[in-house]
Amino acid sequence: MADTNRQFVLGGRPDGKPDLDAFELRETAIPEPGRGEVLVRTLYLSVDPYMRGRMRDRDSYAEPWAVGDRLEGHVVGEVVASEHDDWEAGEFVFGRLYWSEYAVADGADLTPVDPTPENVTLPSYLGVLGMPGRTAYFGTLDVVEPGPGDTVVVSGAAGAVGSTVGQIAGLAGARVVGFAGTAEKVSLLEDAFGFDAAVNYAATEDHRAALDEAAPGGVDGYFDNVGGPVSDAVLTRLAVDARVAVCGQIAHYNEEGVPTGPRTLPQLIASRARVEGFLVSDYASRFDRANERLREWVVSGDVTHRESVVEGFERAPEAFLGLFAGENVGKQVVAVAEPSE
Ligand SMILES: NC(=O)c1ccc[n+]([C@@H]2O[C@H](COP(=O)([O-])OP(=O)(O)OC[C@H]3O[C@@H](n4cnc5c(N)ncnc54)[C@H](OP(=O)(O)O)[C@@H]3O)[C@@H](O)[C@H]2O)c1
Incomplete structure (x- = not known):
């Protein structure tokens, strides 16, 4: 395991089209999970267009980030340490976590990720299955x-x-x-x-x-x-x-x-x-059924999917900015680390 944890915080509020100044990279200690918590190593991070709205100082359906706040984001990761009865080291999970290499999550907020069915991949849980x-x-x-x-x-x-x-x-x-x-x-x-x-x-x-x-x-x-x-x-x-x-x-x-x-x-x-x-x-009460049908379509090949993968945690801002320049095909993700085995 690395010695330090890198994470992005909001570096400043963009005026118009954002650039790299909106992002600040910080190094911290790797956090330790408390009782009921899990330490997750990010494998894939999602960057999404709605995050532009969170950089603005205006209430909307997603709460604005303050300058200096950790940027939140959807993550597919691997459990590296667990203080929660349901999770063990080595398991793949989905979580609403952070633009960071490691994060502590409440074990109750994570969901399992199974990359083994036909046509299913780890990053597909941030796209077609997410x-x-x-x-x-x-x-x-x-x-x-x-x-x-x-x-x-x-x-x-x-x-x-x-x-x-x-x-x-x-x-x-x-x-x-x-x-x-x-x-x-x-x-x-x-x-x-x-x-x-x-x-x-x-x-x-x-x-x-x-x-x-x-x-x-x-x-x-x-x-x-x-x-x-x-x-x-x-x-x-x-x-x-x-x-x-x-x-x-x-x-x-x-x-x-x-x-x-x-x-x-x-x-x-x-x-x-x-x-x-x-x-x-607004459709959260029906997510289970939607997840089930999307998975069936992906496995059967009725619905196909693509992910655009930018390699390297430090390139997450670049991947985000690329959404506004049409650089992605399908879901834009950032590959942060390889699974451990
Ligand atoms: N309502 C909801 O609950 C909800 C949930 C998720 C996403 N969304 C919204 O759904 C949309 C798609 O999200 P996504 O995650 O699938 O993103 P995405 O389509 O994978 O990525 C953004 C794409 O938008 C196009 N684009 C960028 N700037 C443009 C412009 N000025 N004019 C026309 N096209 C432009 C680009 O493709 P081209 O190369 O074709 O220009 C780019 O690849 C976004 O607007 C997002 O905010 C809404």
Whole structure:
């Protein structure tokens, strides 16, 4: 075991687009677990777009971090010491812990991680089998409600949530169209994730024309991860009784003000569309069933997944900043350490 524990704290509040100044690396002693606690060594750390909101001094659904606070994050790790009856050294766990190499967790807050089933990996518990997978599951099935004959459009389609949304909507019988930011992502959507059509939004300014070609019959369901010009276009092409799930608005996360001006709301009148913001945490009472179904789909190969892995704990800030530059395909994780055996 290492002698010291490295961890990131909030180094400063970003103004607009964050850079490395938002992060400060500190070295501390490795903490010791007390009664009922477990020492976890981080193997994989998740970086997520919503963390940008926590860097702002404004209350939202996730509490803001203060400058100097330890950055929290989802972790897949290995138990290295346990003072809790349910856990032994060597077991793999998932926890809501910290951007740190080691952390002490309450043994009651950890969940087991089994990387042995077909198509399941340790980092997949941070993506398709974790919070992003459950977000895709509830936002698609409960909000978009796709069915045969529907066309569903997904923005941020090649990311952790979006790539899973498209596959779940496809399993429900819909025709699925994705928007993503590179030609490589478009190919991956069509070839690996089973989307029926995909658009590289960065290659054209005429998103409406691109959408008309990919979805000539209009849009029955829209799963929005990004906002911005892609959503402006999609909202003008909603079919009657369309359903829109507002999951994320990453195109706006680095804006300090609220944008105003002529918007697309008039389009909702003719389409009688339902636009619903949702938070995955509101579905906690149904997580067990969602986890079970997602796992079945992954094991059977009905839902495939990708992780983008940045190697090295010290590169976690870089991995986070890459989310806003579209550097990831599927779930962005940081590989912090190898399992011990
Ligand atoms: N409501 C909830 O409960 C909930 C839960 C989890 C996540 N979310 C939200 O869901 C969205 C997806 O999350 P994720 O974890 O799956 O992230 P992700 O999609 O894996 O990563 C972010 C992606 O967003 C795209 N992007 C970045 N800046 C953009 C811009 N200005 N315009 C258009 N696209 C941009 C990039 O892909 P391209 O190369 O395609 O641009 C990037 O790869 C985020 O907005 C997140 O905040 C919401």
